[in-house]
Amino acid sequence: MEDPEPEPKLVLVFSGKRKSGKDYVTDLIHSRLGPDVCCILRLSGPLKQQYAQEHGLDLDQLLGPGLYKEQFRADMILWGETRRRHDPGFFCRLATRGARQPVWVVSDARRLSDLRWFFSEFPRQTRSVRVQSSETTRTQRGWSFTTGVDDAESECGLDSGVEFDWIITNEADAPSLEEQLQPILKLAEEAASSSSSSSL
Numbered sequence: 001m002e003d004p005e006p007e008p009k010l011v012l013v014f015s016g017k018r019k020s021g022k023d024y025v026t027d028l029i030h031s032r033l034g035p036d037v038c039c040i041l042r043l044s045g046p047l048k049q050q051y052a053q054e055h056g057l058d059l060d061q062l063l064g065p066g067l068y069k070e071q072f073r074a075d076m077i078l079w080g081e082t083r084r085r086h087d088p089g090f091f092c093r094l095a096t097r098g099a100r101q102p103v104w105v106v107s108d109a110r111r112l113s114d115l116r117w118f119f120s121e122f123p124r125q126t127r128s129v130r131v132q133s134s135e136t137t138r139t140q141r142g143w144s145f146t147t148g149v150d151d152a153e154s155e156c157g158l159d160s161g162v163e164f165d166w167i168i169t170n171e172a173d174a175p176s177l178e179e180q181l182q183p184i185l186k187l188a189e190e191a192a193s194s195s196s197s198s199s200l
């Protein structure tokens with residue numbers, strides 16, 4: 001029989017609006033902690049994989065930061081919501097399958113059901129982090145308001161009702177990301193080096 005999968009010691013669940021810099025910030029954490037300690041899990045990963053396959057699309061471009069994915073975003077949201085309606089944890093389970101590092105960084109929570117799934121599966125280990133940027137900065141990074149996307153649950157589902165453990169302001173005139181991420185990196189290093197998986 002296969003060994004049961006080890007539980008993570010820390011699960012950092014990130015959310016933020018389009019072009020707030022979720023990938024940028026989580027990539028920075030990953031590069032600081034290294035691939036043995038930390039993995040990045042994208043809830044949109046299995047969604048995009050399946051969607052690309054069914055629609056004959058370029059998965060690498062769907063996963064990247066460019067404009068390509070934006071032409072499919074509204075339809076991908078609806079497509080994913082059909083699956084979530086039957087099983088809200090569907091993409092969370094797929095995205096976490098096989099993850100073995102002690103620190104999991106989930107880069108793209110969007111809905112209360114995503115957060116609830118992690119808090120219910122890993123109540124002691126889960127922490128929530130919001131990445132925020134002004135609309136001006138997001139626009140400079142390529143964002144423009146799209147009806148049906150920016151006013152829908154995918155973008156607004158965590159606007160209220162959550163007390164985030166940390167809020168990271170990803171702006172040129174904010175304290176550096178290095179500085180803002182210090183407490184998170186410290187907790188991650190402690191969690192990774194602790195011998196017990198049962199407490200942080």
Ligand SMILES: Nc1ncnc2c1ncn2[C@@H]1O[C@H](COP(=O)(O)OP(=O)(O)OP(=O)(O)O)[C@@H](O)[C@H]1O
Nearest residue numbers: 016017018019020021022023024025065141170171
């Ligand atoms: N602090 C930063 N310094 C320089 N470039 C940044 C910074 N934050 C984000 N960017 C750039 O802005 C763009 C959007 O960032 P990113 O892809 O991380 O956002 P996101 O929140 O993951 O967006 P989306 O959900 O729309 O894909 C990327 O090209 C990224 O490299």
Ligand SMILES: C[C@@](O)(CCOP(=O)(O)O)CC(=O)O
Nearest residue numbers: 044047076077080108110154
């Ligand atoms: C379809 C969707 O997963 C796209 C996410 O794309 P991205 O994380 O912004 O690259 C958004 C959603 O699930 O609501």
